[in-house]
Amino acid sequence: VLNYFEQRCQGSARLAEQAKAVIPGGVQHNLAFNYPFPLAIKEARGAHMTDVDGNRYIDFLQAGGPTLLGSNHPVVLERVKGLLDECGPTTGLLHEYEVKLAELVCQVMPGVDMLRMMGSGTEAVMGAIRLARAYSGKKRVIKIGGGYHGWSDQMVYGMRLPKTGRMEAIGIPRGATAATQESLPNDLEAIRRKLKWNRLRGGTAAVIVEPFGPESGTRPVTRNFNAALRKLCDEFDTLLIFDEVVTGFRAGMGGAQGYFGVTPDLTVLGKCLTGGYPMAGAIGGRRDIMMMLVGGIGTTTKRAFVGGTLTANPLSCAAGYFALQEMRRTDAAFKAGQAGDRMRNGLEQIIERLGLPYVAYNMGSIVHLQTSGVMLLDTSSLLKLARVKNEAKERKHMMEEMGAAYSAHGVITLAGSRIYTSLADSDEVIDDALNRFEDVLKLV
Numbered sequence: 001v002l003n004y005f006e007q008r009c010q011g012s013a014r015l016a017e018q019a020k021a022v023i024p025g026g027v028q029h030n031l032a033f034n035y036p037f038p039l040a041i042k043e044a045r046g047a048h049m050t051d052v053d054g055n056r057y058i059d060f061l062q063a064g065g066p067t068l069l070g071s072n073h074p075v076v077l078e079r080v081k082g083l084l085d086e087c088g089p090t091t092g093l094l095h096e097y098e099v100k101l102a103e104l105v106c107q108v109m110p111g112v113d114m115l116r117m118m119g120s121g122t123e124a125v126m127g128a129i130r131l132a133r134a135y136s137g138k139k140r141v142i143k144i145g146g147g148y149h150g151w152s153d154q155m156v157y158g159m160r161l162p163k164t165g166r167m168e169a170i171g172i173p174r175g176a177t178a179a180t181q182e183s184l185p186n187d188l189e190a191i192r193r194k195l196k197w198n199r200l201r202g203g204t205a206a207v208i209v210e211p212f213g214p215e216s217g218t219r220p221v222t223r224n225f226n227a228a229l230r231k232l233c234d235e236f237d238t239l240l241i242f243d244e245v246v247t248g249f250r251a252g253m254g255g256a257q258g259y260f261g262v263t264p265d266l267t268v269l270g271k272c273l274t275g276g277y278p279m280a281g282a283i284g285g286r287r288d289i290m291m292m293l294v295g296g297i298g299t300t301t302k303r304a305f306v307g308g309t310l311t312a313n314p315l316s317c318a319a320g321y322f323a324l325q326e327m328r329r330t331d332a333a334f335k336a337g338q339a340g341d342r343m344r345n346g347l348e349q350i351i352e353r354l355g356l357p358y359v360a361y362n363m364g365s366i367v368h369l370q371t372s373g374v375m376l377l378d379t380s381s382l383l384k385l386a387r388v389k390n391e392a393k394e395r396k397h398m399m400e401e402m403g404a405a406y407s408a409h410g411v412i413t414l415a416g417s418r419i420y421t422s423l424a425d426s427d428e429v430i431d432d433a434l435n436r437f438e439d440v441l442k443l444v
């Protein structure tokens with residue numbers, strides 16, 4: 001399969017080779033985990049992408065999540081073109097679409113009274129944590145192991161693996177993560193213990209979670225986790241931050257907070273927020289907390305500073321406004337979710353037919369295809385930690401081999417293990433893709 005991939009993608013291979021001289025590793029984005037080189041894409045429209053060699057792919061990478069409407073949606077494109085004609089991408093001043101986008105998000109997201117645009121999900125997480133600290137006067141933040149909240153110093157390290165210790169910690173001074181604590185997925189008791197311990201030492205500013213479970217639900221949350229966490233945070237006077245960078249608008253216009261009926265104090269948005277256009281990031285939340293960005297209600301003291309030259313630029317805001325309007329008009333999250341159900345259903349049948357040790361599950365348009373060992377709902381005992389090690393091996397296999405194999409058969413996934421469906425995925429598209437998945441999985 002890999003030879004086949006190399007043969008039909010020589011244009012990508014050439015560009016990747018050229019890139020190696022000037023770009024570290026030859027590529028900044030290879031979310032599809034294509035080896036031995038990344039695919040170079042020329043055209044993207046709806047459910048499909050075409051590479052520089054003219055090979056056509058069904059796109060379930062969705063640029064890593066933002067293109068819920070399908071790639072390069074024509075309505076959004078036309079509006080963006082009009083805006084660019086008018087004032088170009090940026091002015092450094094207020095623009096009508098900044099207000100319109102904020103109004104729309106405040107209207108649909110239960111936990112968002114006010115919105116501040118940021119440059120990316122990473123920046124929005126940084127801002128939300130800073131706000132939580134400024135508001136509460138407390139320092140510590142609890143996150144969930146295996147959760148991804150961008151690459152800032154304080155958040156980037158992953159689950160503590162046996163022996164290897166922290167992941168991704170190179171270049172990060174110990175002090176930068178001193179106020180970050182990590183808890184295992186779905187372990188409310190462990191979070192309670194940390195909150196209790198912290199209470200005697202200045203308290204906890206916030207607990208930050210991905211509401212579908214760490215790393216976009218790779219380790220799904222148990223049914224009542226979010227509601228119970230909400231209660232726990234209230235009990236300990238700690239702010240609850242939902243990182244809805246992936247789930248925002250993809251889980252429905254109200255995000256995962258709408259889906260679960262659990263309202264966080266602060267919400268981090270990204271990805272779908274600008275419909276795939278640049279500078280996708282925003283902090284939203286309770287009015288009294290958000291007002292800390294200007295120095296607290298009616299004051300100029302205790303201001304939490306955030307910035308960014310291009311944040312809230314007209315291009316990103318207009319793209320976001322028209323993309324969200326289109327998502328709402330078309331009921332995109334629901335329809336993409338139906339495509340996700342069809343995909344998961346089909347994958348389950350393939351897994352069963354072929355007798356594979358895989359598991360497929362979905363939360364609407366977020367479909368996971370994993371080797372079964374990855375399904376760790378409760379990782380509190382040492383025995384289970386040993387399985388985490390096994391999981392790392394399995395994930396590596398999944399990512400490196402399957403990503404390229406699927407692409408060779410015309411399907412692009414996220415790392416061979418995640419499939420984002422979109423509004424553009426008709427039944428025909430899903431069924432076509434399922435045939436291709438089966439062709440690859442037969443070879444496993």
Ligand code: PMP
Binds near residue numbers: 122151
């Ligand atoms: N939070 C979550 C849950 C994410 O999935 C991501 C990106 N995948 C981020 C934060 C960071 O967003 P960005 O890549 O825009 O910095």
